[in-house]
Amino acid sequence: MPIPPRPDSTSNPPADTSVITVELGDRAYPIAIKSGETGLADPSGFASHFLDAVGDCTHAIVVQDVAIADSAGSMITQSLKSSPLRLSVIQIASGETSKSTDRIAQLWNEMLDTAADRRSVVIAVGGGVIGDLAGFAAATFTRGLRLVQVPTTLLAMVDSSVGGKTGINLPGGKNLVGSFWQPHMVWIDTDFLSTLPEREYISGLAEVIKYGVIEDADFFEYLEANIAAILQREPEPTRTAIAKSCESKARVVADDERETTGRRAILNYGHTFAHAVESTAGYGVMLHGEAVSIGMQMAAELSVSLGRCDRELLERQTALLAAAGLPLTWEDADVNDMIAVMARDKKVAHGKLRFVLPDRIGNVELVGDVPADEVAAAIRACR
Amino acid sequence: MPIPPRPDSTSNPPADTSVITVELGDRAYPIAIKSGETGLADPSGFASHFLDAVGDCTHAIVVQDVAIADSAGSMITQSLKSSPLRLSVIQIASGETSKSTDRIAQLWNEMLDTAADRRSVVIAVGGGVIGDLAGFAAATFTRGLRLVQVPTTLLAMVDSSVGGKTGINLPGGKNLVGSFWQPHMVWIDTDFLSTLPEREYISGLAEVIKYGVIEDADFFEYLEANIAAILQREPEPTRTAIAKSCESKARVVADDERETTGRRAILNYGHTFAHAVESTAGYGVMLHGEAVSIGMQMAAELSVSLGRCDRELLERQTALLAAAGLPLTWEDADVNDMIAVMARDKKVAHGKLRFVLPDRIGNVELVGDVPADEVAAAIRACR
Missing domain, CATH: 1.20.1090.10 (Dehydroquinate synthase-like - alpha domain)
Incomplete structure (x- = not known):
């Protein structure tokens, strides 16, 4: 079954926000920077932008840092519940140790357990660890699922969520295994920063x-x-x-x-x-x-x-x-x-x-x- | 360190053989079909074609089916010894069970142990299992190494070695994890078929x-x-x-x-x-x-x-x-x-x-x- 084509993200940007486009030809994608009423405080806002960005989709897999499950994670899943999408949620323990070969193997199996197929879309909600791990899982499950990054730390917002680097660590070094895999959208809600430790x-x-x-x-x-x-x-x-x-x-x-x-x-x-x-x-x-x-x-x-x-x-x-x-x-x-x-x-x-x-x-x-x-x-x- | 650019494989094909080009723009690559004196019976033949196809390279990692280590594997390593390349060899047990999450994790670590970096090139020698496993390792180690496929079974020669599909199995199904990763060359020596079981x-x-x-x-x-x-x-x-x-x-x-x-x-x-x-x-x-x-x-x-x-x-x-x-x-x-x-x-x-x-x-x-x-x-x- 073919992977659905990438929508043309350069046309018709939403009028209510600042959207930056990463200009990568047929892999171009928007970075939406939101806050307050245009962010996750709007219950259906994320879901509608999500569907615009990914196109044909019936199933979303939220891969989230367990530490933000009750805040950002919950807001994302609540928003998606306003859509007709089937929804699965996978929790990842906080911290760099989750970027391991054992955890990616477990994550692949968990994705299979959700009955993911090539029409599924992975949504990474968390900091750089989650984006790298979930991004690599998206890059490789059935040779590639669409990916949306929802960074919740400042570092992930300005660096790791943009640019398509995904990966895991080996005992011998960091980020030694991975893929270049561009997301279909990066969704930044600056309100998440209000609870980030100083x-x-x-x-x-x-x-x-x-x-x-x-x-x-x-x-x-x-x-x-x-x-x-x-x-x-x-x-x-x-x-x-x-x-x-x-x-x-x-x-x-x-x-x-x-x-x-x-x-x-x-x-x-x-x-x-x-x-x-x-x-x-x-x-x-x-x-x-x-x-x-x-x-x-x-x-x-x-x-x-x-x-x-x-x-x-x-x-x-x-x-x-x-x-x-x-x-x-x-x-x-x-x-x-x-x-x-x-x-x-x-x-x-x-x-x-x-x-x-x-x-x-x-x-x-x-x-x-x-x-x-x-x-x-x-x-x-x-x- | 950048990955060296792909040589233009459509120009200057070797004159001594039938070379088919897979037309994929900047990912185009040759399929060299050899036998007898133009194949591995020529001690330096493979090495010189290899260097033409991959370009700048200092280190080759031969990932081979242990069952052909003394035949095709040995001929490949012998040929490479005529070149200035540093050479590493990794053995893979025969059979579909090697296409597992455990084996790919071990293979990544074995590649790191060879001091592989982005200038290293992976050479997969064996049937479809080896091509898929070593190909996925190449696709993902440091986010992508160059790959050369040396299929040794008829099935691998006519199917799995061409086209860039790589991957491993999960307990829940075959080829559920992988990447599209085009090789830099497919080297087919039909002499390998002489020992293939009927x-x-x-x-x-x-x-x-x-x-x-x-x-x-x-x-x-x-x-x-x-x-x-x-x-x-x-x-x-x-x-x-x-x-x-x-x-x-x-x-x-x-x-x-x-x-x-x-x-x-x-x-x-x-x-x-x-x-x-x-x-x-x-x-x-x-x-x-x-x-x-x-x-x-x-x-x-x-x-x-x-x-x-x-x-x-x-x-x-x-x-x-x-x-x-x-x-x-x-x-x-x-x-x-x-x-x-x-x-x-x-x-x-x-x-x-x-x-x-x-x-x-x-x-x-x-x-x-x-x-x-x-x-x-x-x-x-x-x-």
């Missing part, structure tokens, strides 16, 4: 600030002027921060969907250092965005010392990350351990250290063959 | 004959004239039978890579019945091609009784399948059990029975809403 919210802001540095200088200036209001989660600036971040990611992904041209690598600004921070600290000690903040500082230090940018860039980035309440240094950083981790990173070509480095606010370049002693100095500068 | 060889002929019925009347006539020689595995007619089958499958796949237009469904001629035969008989009782032969007979009976074709088509198909030594009937067929299985089939739309039915040799159509009593009569006619 530390998680701030962690998400690291990725927001990252977009300003890598490809949108105007957005960086906007963040400098509005960071206090965003920290207070004031609706309009928070919404703008999310929308601009999604637009930025959508542009990069549209240029390089599957990491073949190298352009998508700019999204890894700060991340080579951050992965080494997370890995040597032990996963879970630091939140991902906290490690990214420190990693961006190390990358900017490296760029300054290589003469690729002036110190003012580093100073502006430092000030903005600090204003957001993000960490700038890690006093326990072990230089040798971190460099050893970076040399094993799957993004390293033949053992040479490569980094995404800024030359000005709003532009970064992929730089190869960086001397290890310069890398060590950048780590030490953030210790 | 029953397996004949089983593969069912799929060969299928291509004649579904979309190549000239090929059907060729088979009628040459079936005795093909049964004797005479080199030239055997090679022609394989090449024409691959050309036929390549045309269908090029029209409908991901089963979105419905065209690819014609490859399932006989298969809806065959799956019900296999499922009610118990998997492993009958070889796949044997069930397909019986299923094609049931489908042709159904087409005749629906008035969609004349009885001569059925008679010609019956004669050719019989001449190939394939079964035409199954005396243990349970009509109700088989119809129950067909109603659950993932290719069934909303419980309505749909079949690929011939109207003349060389053309089939997808027919929906077939009355259950007509289906029952077709099963009874082949009992």
Whole structure:
């Protein structure tokens, strides 16, 4: 039985909201950014957008983080009950350990138990773990079901829910197994953020600030002027921060969907250092965005010392990350351990250290063959 | 690190062999059909074709059926040793049980143990089980490695190695998890067939004959004239039978890579019945091609009784399948059990029975809403 065709998401956008389109030809899809009466407070709002986005569908499988089952999960299922869809719900335990080979095998079997077929659509409700796991299940069950992402954390809203990366971990490393699988819609209701713990919210802001540095200088200036209001989660600036971040990611992904041209690598600004921070600290000690903040500082230090940018860039980035309440240094950083981790990173070509480095606010370049002693100095500068 | 780009496989085909191109735009790839001095008897032949087809590569992972480790597997690894590639070999136990969630998890970890990265290429050496399992591992490890298929059974040469379907089974059903993932090359050495057991060889002929019925009347006539020689595995007619089958499958796949237009469904001629035969008989009782032969007979009976074709088509198909030594009937067929299985089939739309039915040799159509009593009569006619 054929998978139903993808509706043309670029035409006829709903009039009541800001919709960003990820321009991927026949895989283009909308990111709907909602709140209040246009969000899940409208009982039938999600269901009608859902049906517009996915087209022919008789069965929805909500895969949700058990921690949000009574909040976001419940609002999604309530909205779908206003539709004629058959509805199944699968609960996933919170936390990175759910991104395992055992859990994906169980999830595939649970999907089969719901009598899923190629007309079924998977709806991932939760943070990055749920989006990655449920997205990989959607990519692979009967060789591909349609997917809708409903991110409930700031980090998932501005990063992991957009762009089509799905996957699970192996004992030997994170995200080593997965697929590129674009969703049919990303549904962001900023009201979900009202209950997000402060530390998680701030962690998400690291990725927001990252977009300003890598490809949108105007957005960086906007963040400098509005960071206090965003920290207070004031609706309009928070919404703008999310929308601009999604637009930025959508542009990069549209240029390089599957990491073949190298352009998508700019999204890894700060991340080579951050992965080494997370890995040597032990996963879970630091939140991902906290490690990214420190990693961006190390990358900017490296760029300054290589003469690729002036110190003012580093100073502006430092000030903005600090204003957001993000960490700038890690006093326990072990230089040798971190460099050893970076040399094993799957993004390293033949053992040479490569980094995404800024030359000005709003532009970064992929730089190869960086001397290890310069890398060590950048780590030490953030210790 | 980006995945290296796919070389342009349509230009500069090797001059020494028949190469069929699967026309899939930027995912086009060659099927090289070899034997004797142009096949694995030439120590460096495979390696040089491999490097032409995959492009930039430093590491090859041979995933092979343990049963052919000393024959085809050894010839592949010997050939690769003439190249500068780093080489890893992973053994898979023979049989359908290797297409499990446990085995794919183990395979992912074994690939990580070889220090595979995105420049690594997976080479699947074996029958359909190995191609499906290793293909799915390639599709998903670090979100996608390049894949080369080296089918060693007739069935894999003419069917599963071409077209990009990969996957594993769940306890609840076959091929329920997988990806569409096109190889960079299919390498067919017909010399491998010399040691294939007679029953397996004949089983593969069912799929060969299928291509004649579904979309190549000239090929059907060729088979009628040459079936005795093909049964004797005479080199030239055997090679022609394989090449024409691959050309036929390549045309269908090029029209409908991901089963979105419905065209690819014609490859399932006989298969809806065959799956019900296999499922009610118990998997492993009958070889796949044997069930397909019986299923094609049931489908042709159904087409005749629906008035969609004349009885001569059925008679010609019956004669050719019989001449190939394939079964035409199954005396243990349970009509109700088989119809129950067909109603659950993932290719069934909303419980309505749909079949690929011939109207003349060389053309089939997808027919929906077939009355259950007509289906029952077709099963009874082949009992």
